[in-house]
Amino acid sequence: MWNDNESLSDYIDYSHLSKAVTTIIDTDNLLPCSIGIYGDWGSGKSSLMRMVEKKYENDSDILVIKFNGWLFEGYEDAKSVLMGRIVDEIISKRKFSEKAVKYAAKLLKRVDWIKVAGSSLKYGMSFLTLGPVGIAAMSLADTMSKMKDIDYENYIKEKQEKGSDDSDDTLRSNIQEFHKNFEALIEETKIKKIIVFIDDLDRCSPDTIIGTLEAIKLFLFTKKTAFVIGADERLIKYAVKRRFPEVPGENLEVGRDYLEKLIQYPIRIPPLNRIELTTYVNLLFSQLYSKDFEEFDGIRNHFMQAKLTKGFDFTLDQTNISEFFKIKNTEFDDAILLCSQIVPVLNLGLNGNPRQAKRFLNTMLIRISMASAKSINLKRRVLAKLMLLEYFKPETFTDFHDIQAGNNGEISLIEKLENITSSAIEDEDKEGEKTNSLTPEEKILLEDNWIIDWIKSEPKLAKENLQPYFYFSRDKLAISAVNIQRMTPKAQEMILKLLSESEAVQKIAVKGLATLSSSEAASIFEALTQKVRQEENLSNSKSFKALFELCREKPELKSQIVIFLNKYPDHKLPAVTTTHAESLLKDSNPEALSQLLTSWSKSPNKVLANVAKKKIK
Known part of the structure; x- marks a missing residue:
């Protein structure tokens, strides 16, 4: 078997993609810069980043820093975590002069202040007035419990009395000073450039994603730096939508515009042909x-x-x-x-x-x-x-x-299907004789081109x-074994929308179902059927309704839903099932519909049986 980690060996030929990234990094007048390596889950983003990283890891003039946002999930302030990590990497990998020590100390101090300032913006400005001694003496929770009454007017008066030279007291001046100290440290330590690789960002919460991206642009976007971010573009856009829920219009457009401001050079990994x-x-x-x-x-x-x-x-x-x-x-x-x-x-x-x-x-x-x-x-x-x-x-x-x-x-059915599909039958009567031996549920398999190709493929399974x-x-x-891991981000997003509480979101999702690949559609179908099996009442089930919507947009799944409905306990089916089945199968698969209705008309579920009988008439 093969491991599932990133690889330095190129099995796909990503040479043109890695060259695109390294060309940007090697062009000094393009720095500072941010490069986005975009691709679906499993497309090879981490491997591509590792290949790029390898080019620079033995260059003593270049500092390579790896940051996995997922490992720092749960930290309150993603910005300060990333900033602190970069400063710590410089400290551990470069030999410092006395002047460099002073710059680094100032940077660490400002990272702490920015973290505190971020908390103050969240919990109240007066948190800043405690000063470093007061902050060191108490936890954030203890501090906040004592800061119930915030005197904003007194805070403003004190700031005006101190004047603008007191740079440690404001977030803005600390950010500006951070830039200056950071650039000075790079110069003093003779670093030619710093390359920061940020991976697994799309696994993080929306807040961590946005915090990390803002740290890149607002805090660390200084001379001689390049940031390479690997992520699924759609999940970043989703994080932006969560960040700006009040923005009217098409949220994905907001995500695109926001991403374009933060990521200057997008490089997309296409699916393999x-x-x-x-x-x-x-x-x-x-x-x-x-x-x-x-x-x-x-x-x-x-x-x-x-x-x-x-x-x-x-x-x-x-x-x-x-x-x-x-x-x-x-x-x-x-x-x-x-x-x-x-x-x-x-x-x-x-x-x-x-x-x-x-x-x-x-x-x-x-x-x-x-x-x-x-x-x-x-x-x-x-x-x-x-x-x-x-x-x-x-x-x-x-x-x-x-x-x-x-x-x-x-499986005798496989032998029947292999005989029917083994060769082109010119005699329609003989072909009819063979297909007449099939039930409507079995006949619908022959209307599925994927099933036909599968039956025809070698090896034969009849014996x-x-x-x-x-x-x-x-x-x-096993019912509990839905393979979520093989669901693409697109499929995961689609199923969330299909099951959304908002009808408008559901309708948008339905319109997008036709764009799913066969694998994505199959994985969503499987997830929905297992959710339906676990529900007690299907009368208002979004999962049950979504199943029919999916099969309407992906006709190749009709054979699957017929099999599912045949095996599902009819005493648990709501009467509306007959209407769903009729709208899906009436024109394309009338025999399969008739077989379902006939079966349901004999059900002990009286409501379902009565509706089925009416539809048969």
């Missing part, structure tokens, strides 16, 4: 079966150099992998064959996301390992094919599990004993 994902997966397997990592990394680098000269269409696949990797292993050959079969589906379904592809493969290898512990040999190609169904058509996967459980691991494959998929079959 089919060629890139093929190369990525084949390199993963090549690394897995290579005995020497250094030797593998040299060959990987050689391939990347060849890619630069041979163009965008050059890929590492079955036709040329032996020219680069001399691996004599039948399992390796099988893995490369497997790659050619599943990558096209993974690319479409996982929206070109490298981490999701890696996790799919890791799950596959984990199950093979578990089976081997019981002396069971799972065929990779069979397992991978079933896992594709598990990922993209979860209701059909669960239905097939139930069928094989009562039939010694065989396979699938019991062990489903046995080692039990984690997925």
Whole structure:
């Protein structure tokens, strides 16, 4: 298997992206600057930042500082935490003269004052009048409990009497002095430039995100500094929306404008295309079966150099992998064959996301390992094919599990579907005879192009004993096992909007459903069905309503909702279910609708049965 951490080895060819970042950093007249590396969760932001960082980490004239905002989640003032961290890094990594010591001491003092001033703005200006001795003697909670009555008029009079020279008493002057001291410290310590890498910002709370970004712009945006921020752009915009909820109009526009002020150079990591994902997966397997990592990394680098000269269409696949990797292993050959079969589906379904592809493969290898512990040999190609169904058509996967459980691991329906789709049938009567043997619920599977392609793909499953494959998929079959981790930020945001209390937000979400990838739609469907299963009353269930909205915008999920409705206890279904089903299936799948209504008309749920009977008439 492969670890899920950032990597210094480039399996995708990010050379052009890293060059874009380093060119900005190396151009002195562009400093100070802020660079945003944007991409979806799992797109490779951290790895790209690590590759850029490596170029500078051995340069004694450049100070590289790494800051993970997620690790400091929970600190009250993100600004002062980031400022203090940068000053501490300079202290620990540079040799100081007496003058540098004084500058650093002033900086630390001002960081503390800015933190206190931030609290005073939150809790009341008179907090500042305590002075450093008073502040040191009491906790913030104790101080605030004693500051119930704030005399603003007296505060203003005292400030006017002291005059403008008392710089330690105001936040603004402390920020200005911080700039001066910071630049002086950089000069005194002979630092050519400071590069701050800020990662995992999109995992933080909105307040931490905004506080960190404001620290970059307001406090630390000084000469010879470059900030490289890795984040999902959409989550940053969401944080901005939370920060400015009162701003009318389209919130995403507010987020965009705000982000443009804070991030000068946005660099976006695009999803992998089919060629890139093929190369990525084949390199993963090549690394897995290579005995020497250094030797593998040299060959990987050689391939990347060849890619630069041979163009965008050059890929590492079955036709040329032996020219680069001399691996004599039948399992390796099988893995490369497997790659050619599943990558096209993974690319479409996982929206070109490298981490999701890696996790799919890791799950596959984990199950093979578990089976081997019981002396069971799972065929990779069979397992991978079933896992594709598990990922993209979860209701059909669960239905097939139930069928094989009562039939010694065989699924007769798969054999029927394989026979129907095995070749083009010119005789319509014979084709009709074959499809007539299917129930309406089974026929609707043949209206799903994804299912048809899956049935046609190798290997055939008709005569396979699938019991062990489903046995080692039990984690997925558990109701509580919604795989939130494979939901993209877009899918997570979409499901939050679909379940929002605001009808306006729900309507906006519905309009955006058609833009979801197959994997995103499947993961949302799975999450919604599991929420519905956990609810006691579906009459006013937002999850239940959202299921039908999703299937209306993503017709390929209609077969899944028919299976779901057939298996759901009808005594718990509200009468409105018949209307939802009718609007979804009446024109496109009348047989499936008729079968559902007939079943419900016999339900002990009298209200549901009566409405179903009326609709049948």
